[in-house]
Amino acid sequence: MSLNDTPSANRVHIGFFGCRNAGKSSLVNAVTGQSLAVVSDVAGTTTDPVYKSMELLPLGPVVIIDTPGIDDTGELGELRVSKTRQVLAKIDVAVLVVDGSVGLSAADRELTELFKEKNINYIIAYNKSDLVKDDTQVQNSAENSIWVSAEHRQGIEELKELIGKLTVTDTMTRRLVGDLIQPGDMVVLVIPIDSAAPKGRLILPQQQVIRDVLETGATAVVCRDTELEDTLRRLEGNVSLVVTDSQAFAKVMKIVPYDIYLTSFSILMARFKGQLDAAVNGAYVLDRLRDEGQRTDADSRPPRILIAEGCTHHR
Ligand SMILES: Nc1nc2c(ncn2[C@@H]2O[C@H](COP(=O)(O)OP(=O)(O)OP(=O)(O)O)[C@@H](O)[C@H]2O)c(=O)[nH]1
Ligand SMILES: [Mg+2]
Incomplete structure (x- = not known):
């Protein structure tokens, strides 16, 4: 039996959210080291949440979820946004991907409010650090936020570690039988x-x-x-x-x-x-x-x- 047979309920679910073109799919690919998600400069490339179960060091068995942009408009866009919101019910930790060269948008702030409301731990990943000329801006990231470049694979390991710190969930501390027995039993x-x-x-x-x-x-x-x-x-x-x-x-x-x-x-x-x-x-x-x-x-x-x-x- 492979590790990929770990039941979904036992896996840490990590959702990547943010505006269109922020680089969510690029960051999912960089974090997983695989080309899971289609990347393009056309806004609205990802149209449905994409789930991938995998073994991700140092986290262990996880489900990575790429989502459509939260700022999508029009009838179809609204449908995508509602699908993205449904993903919130399934995740243990959220990564809010922000285009660092643009900064936090109103839609991003709305998302962070939603995370807080639903008690979801989240990290803000300011992506495209390679486009930001001002180094001091890149260095001064607040707690639970990080600068990364999906394209240049910068800050990716640090991001994984940060996700790891936030994902010591109930599932990971809960015991199957260990709390019912004593050493030596x-x-x-x-x-x-x-x-x-x-x-x-x-x-x-x-x-x-x-x-x-x-x-x-x-x-x-x-x-x-x-x-x-x-x-x-x-x-x-x-x-x-x-x-x-x-x-x-x-x-x-x-x-x-x-x-x-x-x-x-x-x-x-x-x-x-x-x-x-x-x-x-x-x-x-x-x-x-x-x-x-x-x-x-x-x-x-x-x-x-x-x-x-x-x-x-x-x-
Ligand atoms: N310079 C630079 N460009 C990036 C970086 N990450 C992603 N991009 C580019 O940004 C564009 C959008 O990337 P995607 O990964 O498709 O963005 P997304 O957030 O998944 O977009 P949607 O699926 O449309 O919501 C692509 O042209 C990427 O090549 C980065 O770190 N630096
Ligand atoms: Mg995408």
């Missing part, structure tokens, strides 16, 4: 290797959980559902948490002793994405929709299911 991960499992590899949530367990200084023991009972016996009550594949949940629940926390990769992922409450409520509603006659009370004392930090759920 033993965590058993149950991964059935059946026909549904991809050949020759583990899927991303499994890799991410292993990585997070290791990062915490805990130990991850990985086994199939068929070896779980034996594994738990050999670990002799030293296990703090069992994380299972969702498909094997019912089977695993019967094996894991009552005093060991149990959760699934899907539950951890839902928690990570902030969707756990909605998922738990949804499951509760679905559960109640079921015909009473079909309920099975196979195990009257199932293991405790870890559904959130410090919270156990008895079914």
Whole structure:
């Protein structure tokens, strides 16, 4: 699995905004080191937001979004502006690209107000520094603004670093499992290797959980559902948490002793994405929709299911 398979929700979304011809597409190309976006001196070249998922050092997995000029006019222009505004809902950080030889326009100022209103961290990139003769102007940039030349690739690394400083988002500090365990803990991960499992590899949530367990200084023991009972016996009550594949949940629940926390990769992922409450409520509603006659009370004392930090759920 390549890094480009990082789910979009886990990627830092960086939007490039500004007036037509400011050099947004040129700067996107310079930052990514690729010719992603069409560049021309015709104002209004970019007509739709362009999304590109990529691995961008030193930031990691990101989505870069090039947008049409915010100062576009006419019926079509207004449509483009509204598309650009929709992008605001998706981004973690904004780069406002300004033609440095012209300076901030009224449309740019409006955009900065919008960023503030929506609590979006932003950087002002004064582009075309090569056209500005007055060196002192180029050197005196205020905080969170930077002079660059997309054409001459000047200030590009500095811009990336500045973006990096602003993108320590909630997503990056949030843990998958690390905040539920302690250094030294033993965590058993149950991964059935059946026909549904991809050949020759583990899927991303499994890799991410292993990585997070290791990062915490805990130990991850990985086994199939068929070896779980034996594994738990050999670990002799030293296990703090069992994380299972969702498909094997019912089977695993019967094996894991009552005093060991149990959760699934899907539950951890839902928690990570902030969707756990909605998922738990949804499951509760679905559960109640079921015909009473079909309920099975196979195990009257199932293991405790870890559904959130410090919270156990008895079914
Ligand atoms: N001198 C100079 N010209 C630049 C620089 N960056 C971009 N340009 C030129 O500015 C013009 C517009 O560049 P684009 O990247 O297409 O600008 P844009 O903001 O994407 O424009 P739209 O898509 O029309 O909104 C092109 O002719 C570029 O060659 C720069 O750093 N210096
Ligand atoms: Mg463009």
